[in-house]
Amino acid sequence: MNKMLKTLIYGGQMSLAVLDTTDMVNEAIKIHALSPTAAAALGRALTACTFMCGALKSPQDKLSVTIAGGGPGGKITVCGNGELFIRGSIDEPSADLPLKANGKLDVGGLVGREGRLTVVRSMGLKEPWSGSSPLVSGEIAEDFAAYYAFSEQQPTAIALGVKIGKDGTCLAAGGAVVQAMPGAEEQNLSEAENKVRSMGNISSLIEEEGAEGVMKRFFGAEEYNEYHPQYKCLCSREYVAGLLVSFGKAELEDIVEKEGSVKVGCQFCRKTYEFTAKDVGELFEKYGE
Numbered sequence: 700m701n702k703m704l705k706t707l708i709y710g711g712q713m714s715l716a717v718l719d720t721t722d723m724v725n726e727a728i729k730i731h732a733l734s735p736t737a738a739a740a741l742g743r744a745l746t747a748c749t750f751m752c753g754a755l756k757s758p759q760d761k762l763s764v765t766i767a768g769g770g771p772g773g774k775i776t777v778c779g780n781g782e783l784f785i786r787g788s789i790d791e792p793s794a795d796l797p798l799k800a801n802g803k804l805d806v807g808g809l810v811g812r813e814g815r816l817t818v819v820r821s822m823g824l825k826e827p828w829s830g831s832s833p834l835v836s837g838e839i840a841e842d843f844a845a846y847y848a849f850s851e852q853q854p855t856a857i858a859l860g861v862k863i864g865k866d867g868t869c870l871a872a873g874g875a876v877v878q879a880m881p882g883a884e885e886q887n888l889s890e891a892e893n894k895v896r897s898m899g900n901i902s903s904l905i906e907e908e909g910a911e912g913v914m915k916r917f918f919g920a921e922e923y924n925e926y927h928p929q930y931k932c933l934c935s936r937e938y939v940a941g942l943l944v945s946f947g948k949a950e951l952e953d954i955v956e957k958e959g960s961v962k963v964g965c966q967f968c969r970k971t972y973e974f975t976a977k978d979v980g981e982l983f984e985k986y987g988e
Contacts, residue, residue: 718750718873718876721873724746728869731788733792743838744777745777755780758781760822769814775787785931877894951982
């Protein structure tokens with residue numbers, strides 16, 4: 700079961716979140732047929748997005764993140780909402796690279812390092828809020844830490860990891876995030892950052908000790924709030940139908956005449972919605988011209 704555990708540490712000066720997103724990453728692997736390196740890249744992004752969605756104020760609030768680094772994996776897109784329904788995709792799910800010299804997956808090489816990380820939040824206001832920062836390494840965790848520092852001016856230490864087995868499934872995935880609260884002492888911030896760095900391979904820690912064990916071992920935290928995010932796409936035939944109407948009846952009828960039907964695929968769940976000539980006619984009876 701996916702978990703996000705959240706608490707305050709250092710007398711309330713720092714917030715701590717530890718996540719186990721193993722099931723979420725396995726769902727993404729199943730949907731997208733991800734290569735090991737693509738699974739690690741998308742899995743890290745899904746984990747970071749889950750943490751960010753945990754800060755949304757309302758279940759209806761939405762958040763999306765794009766990571767475009769120019770690497771062979773193409774763009775990564777991850778989205779979620781205040782209910783912690785998370786989904787994501789990578790442009791080239793089968794793209795892969797040889798292991799690095801240290802035996803680890805080359806996520807930075809797959810993602811690329813010449814680009815930006817962009818966050819968009821929709822919180823019921825007239826216009827969505829957006830922020831962006833240059834990629835630092837393409838390794839995802841460092842890039843999110845840089846985003847928080849440059850775009851939101853919030854000191855943040857992040858460890859993210861995805862462990863892929865020989866059969867291509869995810870053995871463990873998750874992360875740990877520490878953020879400074881207003882007025883946090885520099886000494887406590889430095890100590891917390893060092894603890895996050897000392898975690899090493901966070902996915903192996905999650906596999907061996909669970910999120911609860913990581914919280915207790917590194918920060919002595921035994922009381923926390925527990926949340927259960929999940930990989931869940933929000934697409935539906937009705938939602939797609941509403942989008943199609945915006946193209947206009949003439950254009951849809953032209954597509955039907957040439958292709959036999961209108962087909963729309965969802966990038967997050969890989970479902971395909973098909974609309975025949977009859978369906979198109981009924982759409983405009985329902986929604987109008």
